[in-house]
Amino acid sequence: MKKTLLILIAFIFTISLTGCGGYEELNNLSIVTAVAFDKQDDNYELSFLIANSPKAQTSSKEGEAKTTVYSSQGKTIAEAAKTIEQIVPKQIYLGHINVVIISEDIAKEGFLNIADWLLRNPQTRKKFYLMQAKNEKAKNILKIVSPLESFPSQSIATLIESNSETKSIATSITYSNFISQILEPGYDPVLPSITIKGNVQKGSNEKNLETTEPDSYLVLGPLAIYKSDKLIGFASEKESWAINVLKNEAKEVNYNLKYQNEDISIETHSLKSSIKIKDSNNIEITISGQGDIYNITSPVDIQNYKEIHKIEKAWQKSLTKDLSKVIKKFQTKYHSDIFGFGNLIYKKDPKTWNKLKKDWNSKYFPNLNIKIKTNLKIEATGSLVKTIKEAKS
């Protein structure tokens, strides 16, 4: 009897002290898969993309848009979120957010102003992608329907995932990653940007799904450059590419080499960069990797080992030039240490960093002496021995 009672008491405590309550039926939830932050005058505008709107039930047959975007304004994000809850008839569920998009206004003002709400919410996963809207309201990006994916947030997420490794102008950054980069000493973050090509009105219409060539679609833009938590500008595509190579985020990239006034296209794989801190003023970056020749128009004898060697040399020289140009630009124009040189110094020698950190971005970072070393090899030349032009003549 005593034993049963003890077991009962232990059981009651285990179930009442877990704090995991919250029974909620699935059809009473509004599943938010993407969030957009905008600024409207003095107010914040918060937009939710809700994926399970009832009209989705028939969507597979009729090609209707499956999602609904709700938005509302408030002095704070939390206030805006409360207002949305009054509009949406169901319980808002934030557990499955895929993508968060922030507008330029907000980014310029400082991201940390809005970071708190999503991070503090116990429902969210913190592993979703964060993106910068470019030239467009963040809310509009949520509206564009894509013919290939069932709902916009999914199409954005797959767009980043498929692009970040191969084309390498984008990079995938999760919310928690981004915030920790802001908080880390000697580090300025970058964000992938996204924009709309075409008309927003047409793109948000279900008719956009019916045409063979969509009226408007989402495009990944170049990287957004941040200084601390503030947006200071956008890099160009070529610069984005170089940033990703330097940050060791690009594995398979295509490099166009001008060789004897003709183009040689080199597809690199396993491209690696490693940054070595010599001292607080001298930094050495080593780029190593292999590449295959994909496209060649100049009459080069690629069967000749010496010739290949020459191409390698030219490639190394050209890449070094490209990368140094980008680094120089960040040192002189943006004063933004997105490569994390300061962070590496901090990790290596915290005492020196403490002396440097106050004037790092304005004084020490621009004057860093950065040396780029390359170790690149051409491994294969594809299935053709000669170029096609050569074969004809």
Next chain:
Amino acid sequence: MEKIDTNVKKVIDKIKKMYGNSPDVNSRIINISGTNVGCLFLESSSQASTISDFIIKGTLYTSSNKNLFQNIFEALKNNLFNSQLFTINDFSQFPYFLSSGFTIIIVDGSSEAIIMETRAALDRGVTESTSEPILRGPKDSFTESHSKNLGLIRKRIKDPNLWFDELKLGKRTQTRISLAYINGVADPKKLKTVKQRLQKINIDGILDSGNLREYLIEEKSVFPQIQSSERPDVVSQALLNGKIVIFVENCPFTLILPTVFIDYLHTSEDQYQKSSNITFTRILRIFALIITVFTPAIYIAITTFDQNTIPDKLLISLAIQREGVPFPTTFEIILLTTIFEILRESDLRSPSSMSAAMSIVGALVLGQAAVDAGIVSPITVIVVAFTSICSLVFTDIDFMNGIRTWRFIFILAASILGIIGILSFTIIWLVKLASLENLQTSFLSPFAPFSKQAQNDAIIKASEPNIITRPSYISKLNPHRQRRSK
């Protein structure tokens, strides 16, 4: 003990009165030079032709032989043709023998009676097993005839150490119960306990081995702790492993003791197929067990409490499917599970000619119409169907019902507490299973308590030449089942 009256007519009258003048009580009085010889039998349970051919004929033949007049009783005893012939002097045993189909011969002036076996064949022949079908292996099964059943075992195990201990149970039915075991292999302690438990039973009737089950266990549980089988090869294997088998007259199902949990995941076929493949099959059965117990509960828990655990696309598709369903998920699951259980029950009871019609109605109503009408969501149908299919992997009906009880417990736990509920009830379930014990054998043997020696035929089946010893939790006597060849 009651003495037999020396007057034949009086005895016959007494018997007829005892049976309430039932028309199947037959008698024939033959007069042999002034001495009455009475034949008494029940028409319903004995073979009339045997009686005519061997007893009446024999008696008449004896009467024609004048040398034997001096002692008719002795003469009959020695001259009747029958393999089973013996004498008794206790009147109270008469009804047992009469009802069993024996013929009683009484002679005027003698206080003894001759008993002869003239049983009618009131059973079906040996047929294929229906409750435990297999693909590869012997196909015969036990019948309602006690002696046939014992014969099917004797045929397989020719060792004279195969012993049958018999006792009669049931005041009115006088059912023969045989305890079969191999002397020198079975644990005598366990045997003694089983016998004691059986002897304690004082009941009016035992009609099936199922009646005995609950007298033979120590602790209550929804899981059967005694395996029941109608296959002679399963029983023989159990006997060879040192188990004790109970045969009940008029019942094709035997009881096998002691039984552990893992026995329900084994089939007789496991012994006959390739052992490496059997290991895989057994792992599949364990998966099926886990699925059939937990799937509905986990479905409820993750869709109503922990939506975070579901992948994005699946969650949205689930949410859309549930759109418009008026009931909570738990109710939906319980509704469908109950419908399935009713369907199974009715399918079992109804004559086979109706089952086709029923399966059409069942499949249509359950699968299509209920979803179309928006009463249940398609995913619930999938979950319940999957669960039910997995529960059909097990052949023992009591085991299936035990699983069903726990499935419902888990469904309720999940609907109140989510994953935490499932977890805490899993612990309770395991504790309950581990605490079950019968005949000094823990129900979760050989896992708890762990026995390394018995692992070669628990989940993993070692190849036949490598299974040298019998599982030690059954019996420690004579542990080797084979010698390694050199």
